[in-house]
Amino acid sequence: xxxxxxxxxxxxxxxxxxxxxxxxxxxxxxxxxxxxxxxxxxxxxxxxxxxxxxxxxxxxxxxxxxxxxxxxxxxxxxxxxxxxxxxxxxxxxxxxxxxxxxxxxxxxxxxxxxxxxxxxxxxxxxxxxxxxxxxxxxxxxxxxxxxxxxxxxxxxxxxxxxxxxxxxxxxxxxxxxxxxxxx
Numbered sequence: 001x002x003x004x005x006x007x008x009x010x011x012x013x014x015x016x017x018x019x020x021x022x023x024x025x026x027x028x029x030x031x032x033x034x035x036x037x038x039x040x041x042x043x044x045x046x047x048x049x050x051x052x053x054x055x056x057x058x059x060x061x062x063x064x065x066x067x068x069x070x071x072x073x074x075x076x077x078x079x080x081x082x083x084x085x086x087x088x089x090x091x092x093x094x095x096x097x098x099x100x101x102x103x104x105x106x107x108x109x110x111x112x113x114x115x116x117x118x119x120x121x122x123x124x125x126x127x128x129x130x131x132x133x134x135x136x137x138x139x140x141x142x143x144x145x146x147x148x149x150x151x152x153x154x155x156x157x158x159x160x161x162x163x164x165x166x167x168x169x170x171x172x173x174x175x176x177x178x179x180x181x182x183x
């Protein structure tokens with residue numbers, strides 16, 4: 001009996017070591033007052049042509065958390081489409097019930113990652129929310145619910161534009177072709 005209790009106690013302690021702080025990745029939770037719409041450059045609501053992903057700061061480095069989710073179409077546009085998707089996100093290395101700094105990033109769905117969208121073709125849109133520090137969920141036994149993103153602010157994405165040096169190279173190239181034809 002003592003061995004069984006000892007083994008059970010060790011299992012509980014070691015499982016607690018692997019617990020992670022959790023958050024509910026949803027930019028609209030009316031019960032908690034979360035309403036952080038994401039807009040396209042120009043003011044239109046982000047729709048199913050865009051995705052959003054949760055990121056958090058871990059020892060000064062930003063890391064993506066879980067899969068990106070598409071935005072809704074129609075009346076719910078500018079908010080994530082969470083239908084049938086798990087919105088609970090574990091923040092690796094963050095103790096449940098402690099502070100974590102998070103951010104929401106959004107981009108054109110034609111690109112697989114936020115970085116690819118930032119480096120994408122002219123006209124691609126991407127953006128990020130201001131940083132938000134909040135208490136994570138998942139504390140206690142049994143673990144508590146994931147924390148809602150109370151305080152998350154909406155944002156407007158920007159459009160990728162060509163670098164001025166690329167434009168100048170194009171003009172220089174066209175000028176050389178024109179000069180060559182004149183001779």
